[in-house]
Amino acid sequence: MQDTQHIIEKIQELKKERNAVILAHNYERGEIQDIADFTGDSLGLSKQAMEQEAEVIVFCGVHFMAESAAILSPEKTVLLPEKYAGCPMASMITADALREEKMKYPDAAVVCYVNSTAEVKAESDICCTSANAVEVVNSLEENEILFVPDKNLADYVSRYSTKKIIPWEGYCPTHNQILVTDVIKAKKEHPDAEVLAHPECRRDVIDMADKVFSTTGMVEYAKNSGDEFIIATESGILHKLEKDNPGKRFYSVSEFAVCPEMKAIDLDSLLNSLEKMQHVITVPEDIRVKARIALDRMLEVKRNR
Numbered sequence: 024m025q026d027t028q029h030i031i032e033k034i035q036e037l038k039k040e041r042n043a044v045i046l047a048h049n050y051e052r053g054e055i056q057d058i059a060d061f062t063g064d065s066l067g068l069s070k071q072a073m074e075q076e077a078e079v080i081v082f083c084g085v086h087f088m089a090e091s092a093a094i095l096s097p098e099k100t101v102l103l104p105e106k107y108a109g110c111p112m113a114s115m116i117t118a119d120a121l122r123e124e125k126m127k128y129p130d131a132a133v134v135c136y137v138n139s140t141a142e143v144k145a146e147s148d149i150c151c152t153s154a155n156a157v158e159v160v161n162s163l164e165e166n167e168i169l170f171v172p173d174k175n176l177a178d179y180v181s182r183y184s185t186k187k188i189i190p191w192e193g194y195c196p197t198h199n200q201i202l203v204t205d206v207i208k209a210k211k212e213h214p215d216a217e218v219l220a221h222p223e224c225r226r227d228v229i230d231m232a233d234k235v236f237s238t239t240g241m242v243e244y245a246k247n248s249g250d251e252f253i254i255a256t257e258s259g260i261l262h263k264l265e266k267d268n269p270g271k272r273f274y275s276v277s278e279f280a281v282c283p284e285m286k287a288i289d290l291d292s293l294l295n296s297l298e299k300m301q302h303v304i305t306v307p308e309d310i311r312v313k314a315r316i317a318l319d320r321m322l323e324v325k326r327n328r
């Protein structure tokens with residue numbers, strides 16, 4: 024077992040040698056966020072992946088995120104340090120199942136949350152993230168929307184759209200298990216704190232929130248207002264919130280708000296990834312081209328809310 028400082032130095036050295044950039048999602052372990060060149064939400068990291076000049080992107084997140092980077096930047100080598108870091112919600116729909124569903128709703132546009140496989144994106148008209156889902160849906164001409172795979176995000180969007188939203192029955196296990204009773208308990212313990220919730224949460228939890236944001240939305244909001252917050256999303260975000268806002272207080276809504284997949288990468292596996300140039304994430308070209316259209320359409324939609 025090498026000492027932490029030594030591992031960090033080796034990662035920095037190899038990063039230069041490989042001309043690599045490290046991107047980390049806001050839910051990653053604190054030490055991974057700290058060593059990353061950029062942290063962010065799914066939307067921000069997709070944009071970063073495209074803008075980087077580095078030859079190698081080490082994506083500290085889950086499989087669909089690294090896949091999105093590979094779709095958007097096929098000329099770069101995209102590495103996912105932990106091969107099996109996946110998103111259970113993304114596994115709740117397959118391209119075959121989506122094709123079948125599309126046949127039932129021939130007039131519907133398919134909006135696909137980025138938490139999905141490249142094959143599912145390739146079957147969709149447009150992607151969205153938690154930061155732009157409402158804008159994406161409202162930007163479409165179609166009045167019927169097949170929204171996959173997150174039923175909670177679909178329900179959230181339906182509050183801000185007059186369109187008919189047909190949800191897929193998927194969900195994020197981490198967010199879906201945050202309950203109203205957790206919010207009540209947290210509010211009792213911290214009566215002056217504002218509740219910030221992620222739109223992957225259940226409707227009744229969202230109803231108790233003061234504000235609903237993507238993870239980066241929470242980071243921006245907390246910087247500019249209040250000084251005490253109850254956070255209803257994966258608890259990895261507390262690292263960034265606390266780091267950016269010394270003196271403010273943040274409380275996780277529940278000790279169980281942890282996504283094990285987002286904790287899979289540690290400094291050892293990050294170092295290993297750079298040493299062995301593993302695990303390279305690629306997408307077959309026919310799928311990539313179609314999935315890219317759905318992602319590009321999303322990136323063209325302006326955030327104006």
Ligand code: 13P
Binds near residue numbers: 237
């Ligand atoms: P955002 O950071 O885009 O809000 O993503 C949430 C998420 O669950 C990623 O897995």
Ligand code: SF4
Binds near residue numbers: 085109196198282284
């Ligand atoms: Fe998937 Fe939820 Fe984990 Fe995000 S937090 S990777 S949506 S299971």
